[in-house]
Amino acid sequence: MRKNIAKILICICMLFCMMPEVSKAQNKKPLNMPNYDNELFHWGLMVGYNQMLLSIDYIDNFQNISHKPSELPSSDVLAGTNDLFIDSPFKVYDISPQMTHGFTVGIVGNLRLAKYFDLRFIPSLSFGERKIVYSIVSIQGDQADGTYKEVPKTISSNTHSTFVEFPLQVKYRAKRNYNSAAYLLAGANYKIDMASHKKHYESNGKPKTLSVNRHDIAAEVGAGFDFYTGYFKLGIELKMSYGLLNIAKNENYLYSNSFDSLRNKTFQLSFTFE
Numbered sequence: 001m002r003k004n005i006a007k008i009l010i011c012i013c014m015l016f017c018m019m020p021e022v023s024k025a026q027n028k029k030p031l032n033m034p035n036y037d038n039e040l041f042h043w044g045l046m047v048g049y050n051q052m053l054l055s056i057d058y059i060d061n062f063q064n065i066s067h068k069p070s071e072l073p074s075s076d077v078l079a080g081t082n083d084l085f086i087d088s089p090f091k092v093y094d095i096s097p098q099m100t101h102g103f104t105v106g107i108v109g110n111l112r113l114a115k116y117f118d119l120r121f122i123p124s125l126s127f128g129e130r131k132i133v134y135s136i137v138s139i140q141g142d143q144a145d146g147t148y149k150e151v152p153k154t155i156s157s158n159t160h161s162t163f164v165e166f167p168l169q170v171k172y173r174a175k176r177n178y179n180s181a182a183y184l185l186a187g188a189n190y191k192i193d194m195a196s197h198k199k200h201y202e203s204n205g206k207p208k209t210l211s212v213n214r215h216d217i218a219a220e221v222g223a224g225f226d227f228y229t230g231y232f233k234l235g236i237e238l239k240m241s242y243g244l245l246n247i248a249k250n251e252n253y254l255y256s257n258s259f260d261s262l263r264n265k266t267f268q269l270s271f272t273f274e
Helices: 002-026
Strands: 041-058 090-098 100-112 117-121 124-141 148-173 180-193 215-228 233-243 259-273
Touching: 041 090, 041 124, 041 233, 100 148, 100 259, 124 259, 148 215, 180 233, 215 259
Parallel strands: none
Antiparallel strands: 041 100, 041 259, 090 124, 100 117, 100 124, 117 148, 124 148, 148 180, 180 215, 215 233, 233 259
16 A cells, blocks of 8 residues: 555656646647636536555454454355354454555536635546455364364455545646646545445345445545646546545444444546546
8 A cells, every 4th residue: 555655646746847847848839728717617527547445443452352153254255164164263363455446437517716726526426346355263173182273264355336426625726837737636525335235245134245334524635737728628636535434334243343443545546628
């Protein structure tokens, strides 16, 4: 995860470093759409690539907590595991959230607040997946003298999601430099997961995967560049979204018994056409 954040920061720095060269190249070009930023309202389209991740607040010393066999997930998740594993207590020695890939589409609505400030509303659909890998070890009796052995196993929890998002952002745009301008943005995003969660459970109610709450509110920050063409304005933007609500459901199963809270985290590269 740190490597991904570092790559994003490097990309932003490279974009800012390229701005002077781009400006020099534009000095001899005509000014495209000179009155565009004076318009009160304009709209456009947004497409983006996202990476979804779960941020976990672990229970203290969770690796040493012994769990009952009843806390294991459904039998099909444990396919290929012998009955001794299923009937034995176990411990969770590692929980690793995995970053996954998805895409986003939306409609841009932009309201001019002041010379360099805009209010943006971008209702969107985001498709993706949230994944956690659990490494567990079963504590199994082995000999008549009371010795035991530990049997490791890895279980993956994949939660497919389709978010309807309603981000409201304030955009600060730097002074336009011919046909380009840098900007910063910050705001909040209310999102609801519309994917069906019924398939996450067996008929007896036992979970097949991690179940989370549908609703979330996220804080968002980002940066980007606007490029004015002869026909539209192209925006290239990097944004990070961090969930403010604990979305974990405490169902007394392996998937949620080793952490106190679970929050959404999303990185998104967007292209806007306005």
